[in-house]
Amino acid sequence: MNATFAKALLDPQMPCPPGLRAWNGSDPARRFAVYRNNVLASLGNALGETFPVVRQLVGEDFFASMARLFLQASPPRSPVLAFYGEGFAKFIAAFPAAASLPYLADVARLELAQVHAYHAADLPPLESASLATALADPELLPGMCFQLHPSMAVVSSDHAIASLWAAHQGLLELAEVDTRQAECALVLRNGLEVEVSRIGPSDCAFIQALAAGSPLGSAVGAALAIDNDFNLASTLARLLAGGAITRFTLHSGSQMP
Template identity: 55%
Template sequence: MNSQREFVAALLDPERDCPAQLTTWNGSDPAVRFAVYRNNVLSSLVDALAASFPVVQQLLGEAFFRAMAALYVRQSPPRTRILAEYGADFADFIEAFAPASSLPYLADVARLERLRVRAYHAADVAPLASETLTAALAAPDRLRDLLLQLQPALGLLDSSFAVVSLWAAHQGSLQIADVDPHQAQSALVLRNGLQVEVIGIHQSDSLFIQALQAGLTLGHAAEQAHALNDAFDLGTCLAHLLRAGAITHSAYNHQRQLP
């Protein structure tokens, strides 16, 4: 076990010597072979981060991004063999990374991109049939007690910055010169088929959806959203979630699930 820890430590720290117990089958210098292996591991993990955070890389430039990502890799090596899960706390690292402080929105852009990765790999759950929800909404006396379950692929981000517009600009949907990065935005991230969508929503809509995710009834979730914004439109928000296939189950509080 000590030799394994020594190997991992040396693999991620270029200042450490090659582990003394390493040998090669053909008699070549173990230190040279280990240096190649160390470089390949580091490069592969940086590549994985670049694939998960392409807009962050575009905002920083490739050279800056790869230098920053290499520091992250050495500080936070993978804890699972599933590379799609790597970088879960990369946004927190960026937020504390002083050389990137001139881009205060960068960490939230990373959080948005992490939500996209999570959405893409989330479990598949069939959406609720529209007629089922329509039938439930047709009983206004029971509407307050309705519970809605949402797709596991759905994610939300409330940011002090224009993360949706920044992301869209790097997809060619907006001109980056037209984006005010300091405008607060809320993002809804979900998967529709195999396509991951990033949608700008009102903060009250975000609060409503978060309340549903927390298990609150439709009535209580709507009350919270209305308290934040009198203009919150429950019907429009529900229609959008239904069209996106974001609602998977419905039930009345403390009673059986609707068919």
């Protein structure tokens, strides 16, 4: 009964589950239809709150239809809807009606990263003085490992996802965005505000390597493999200014490229 009820609740094509009774003897099918509409609308609104730029890009009607199909394929598993939509980007990538917007799935990935950043744990940023002392010794640099803030993420795409996001915040003119331009977005919470900024591909490779646990020397190597002009000093300064580095450890035996 519970499985049948849940399935019918998300599928308007299914009939009212058998066995339902209304307290006043009214038609349970009509009451169930109202309840189903409310549930679908609430879940659709929750998705819209998590993916507002996706919704703006496709329009209200298209988003509502797409969201309803997603709800039927991937109903929520928890009453807490803060993270509902984990599989939405993958769903969009395989959704035929969205094929003309090849950047849409990656925009969804970026917006989900913002949600995760907002709800990530708090950690105090690293004191720059202690890091400056370690950085002053060139022999220690290659083996340094950094712990990054839990809210931090990078999202890379073959499309201009950071610029699209910025345009929908009023920071750019949408007409100026070339969606075919590959971009990488840095997501980081600053206080209670989640910030999104565009970074270069070498910066993206560097941060991804650090996040994977690579020591500084290996991370720099990953960045230089993409761009010989990678600037370690400015990238570290940017991460420190944003509170993205929370801890560092020293290891020997690594070499700086």
